[in-house]
Amino acid sequence: MQFSFNSTTKLLENLQNSGINEEILLQLIQHIKSITLKPNQLLLKAGQINTHLYYVLAGGFVCRFVSGDGEVKRTINFYLNELHPVMACIDSYFSQTKTQCELKAIAKSTVLAIPKTELDKILNLDDKFKTLYDNLLTRALIEENDLKLKIISSKPDELYQYILREFAVVVQKVPSKYIAELMGISAEWLSKLKSKQRFIS
DSSP states (O other), rough: OOOOOOHHHHHHHHHHHHHOOOOHHHHHHHHHEEEEEOTTTEEEEETSSSSSSEEEEEEEEEEEOOTSSSSSSEEEEEETBBBBBBBBBHHHHTTTTBBBBBEESSSEEEEEEEEHHHHHHHHTTTTHHHHHHHHHHHHHHHHHHHHHHHHHSHHHHHHHHHHHHHOOHHHSSSHHHHHHHHHTHHHHHHHHHHHHHHOOO
C-alpha cells in the first residue's frame, strides 16, 4: 500500500478507502495533533521517552544516535513523506524507556502526532486497522534492516550507489552531512563520491 500523503485529509481518505470504519477514523481525528518545526529543531531529544507515533506530512527528519556523554552523534535513519513517513525512535517507542536517539528536523517540517496510549486502544478496536499498522511497521523495519546490512557489508562507493538507486529522495532532500554520517564517512569523502557519480553519468 502506498502511504505517502501531504495532508491529513488525504491520509484519512486513504484509510477510509482501505476499509477502515468511520468510528476508528473519528477516534484518530480526535487524538491527532499537528506539529510544525523549524529546520534543525529537535522533535525528540535523547534521554526522553518516545510517547507518540509521528507521521511526516512535509519536510523531513534524521534519527541520530547520541552517546551518553553527547560527544558522538550518528545518523541511523531518515524520515521523509516519500520515504518512511511513519516515524518513532524504535529503542524507546515500544519499551517506553528513555531513547538514546534524537529526531531532528532537516527542513521546515510538519508532523502529525498521536499518543501511543491512544493508538494502542484504537488498534485493539479494529482488526483491519491493526493489520494495516502491522504491515506498515513490518515494511519499515525490513527496509531499515536492509539498509543497515548494506552499511555493514558494502564499500562506500557501493553503498552510495545503493542509496542512489533505492532512496534517491534522500540524496535530493537530506543534507550531505547526515548522509555521510549514516555511511560512516566524512562529508569530503561523500563529496568525492558525488563528483565521481556525476562524471560517470
